[in-house]
Amino acid sequence: MTEHLLANLGVPYSRPGTPGAHSNVQIGWIGLGQMGYYMARNLAKRVTPPGSQHLPLKVWNRTANKAEKLQQQLGKALIIIAADIEEIATTCDVIITNLSNDEVVKEVYEQCARYLKLAPPVKNKIFVETSTILPRLSGELDYLISRLAHCHYLSCPVFGRPNVADKAQLLIVMAGEYRSKKEVAYLLVPAVGRKVIDLGENVEKAPTFKLLGNSMILGAVEVIAEAYTLGDKAGIEAGRIQDLIGEILPAPGLMGYADRMARDDYNGEDGFSLEGGIKDASHIRHLTAKYSAPMPMIDIAHQRLITARAIHTTQKEEGTQSHDVLDWTALIAGSRVAAGLDPFQSRKAKAVVEEA
Known part of the structure; x- marks a missing residue:
């Protein structure tokens, strides 16, 4: 054949x-x-x-x-x-x-x-x-x-x-x-x-290629997280934003991540762990420094991941954590806290009401 x-x-x-x-x-x-x-x-x-x-x-x-x-x-x-x-x-x-x-x-x-x-x-x-x-x-x-x-x-x-x-x-x-x-x-x-x-x-080409792919995925996840956060502040339901993502970014992988954020499901036991995300983001940043090819979105996503880990660590010390292991979509916590919202629970959000 x-x-x-x-x-x-x-x-x-x-x-x-x-x-x-x-x-x-x-x-x-x-x-x-x-x-x-x-x-x-x-x-x-x-x-x-x-x-x-x-x-x-x-x-x-x-x-x-x-x-x-x-x-x-x-x-x-x-x-x-x-x-x-x-x-x-x-x-x-x-x-x-x-x-x-x-x-x-x-x-x-x-x-x-x-x-x-x-x-x-x-x-x-x-x-x-x-x-x-x-x-x-x-x-x-x-x-x-x-x-x-x-x-x-x-x-x-x-x-x-x-x-x-x-x-x-x-x-x-x-x-x-x-x-x-x-x-x-x-x-x-x-x-x-x-x-x-x-x-x-x-043999160095394959892991480089993998990190390039992960940079695109991680950057997209960060953008989606920011969109959900802005939507919460503006009073747009997560389900509506999820539908929009399906219309303009209909990749199955991204839709899976979007669905997790829409449902506040950050359980990393059946997903890609937050620690794995931090590792990959660090590896990508290593490559950007090595080749002098900046990726600002990855720098931001890396900060968000570390912020989520810090919040989760505090919750574990207090015994208030929802999950023992977080999924890397928990990076949304960074943008939510920056916007004055609860890190992991969008249902606690209150939309900003503009005065007439």
Whole structure:
């Protein structure tokens, strides 16, 4: 089947004859957070069912209860729980990571590298990093892993909230060694995502691309938050503003964020966390400084996110918080407080009544 026909079918690449054997492939997964849990679950259901050419998905998470929950949900025929990171690194052919921040990512990869130096692999091994990290860290990980015998590193961040990951509709970005990309793309589409964007061999390009995308999303969320705040002051109902957003900015992702703000739903347990937003905003600002390309809206959004965190921290100390973890749409708190409104509850707003 030609590459053109495969593209029309939604398959990003044909499967190559190499690298590695295609029977008894052991896939490992490290990190079962808000995104990783759904991604690993969907991969196990699609790629590693009984009778397939792949072994059950081997998973590890810092808190064991997430791995146990996944195994209970899918069964031992699809999920094996690894004892530790060393087991994942040394026994798996493809190792996929989805982790919370740069520090954890670096720690995990350094551990994997140490184990593989002690027990060098005898066949090809591909590491796939799907978190949102600084581009320079991706370069460091590539250097760390690619120096090891038979090891390849791919930068592979994804676009989409947990509900999108749940539906296996993520947009996948890839950069790294070509044959490894073909192999991994075959595994991830359509099991985990709907499409792959290939950015070439420079592994720093994929995380840069991801941060560019997040800058557009974050900037739009900030603008929508400001519109809701002004609407509250002017006596325009949130539902009306939400309808308007659907007319002029009908992107599904933005509509999801707008809906949360309209309903004062800032629960980050099932969304994109405030801390994750602060991390991404900080990474974007790092790039703007590096390339002397200012993004004032991201500077504002970063301030709003920090303001929301400060308010939430105070509420937790007082025991008055509504949620333990905030969604990044809670950045609206910054504009609301600046306008003299309650940070998280629009129903407490009183419209300004102009005198005749």
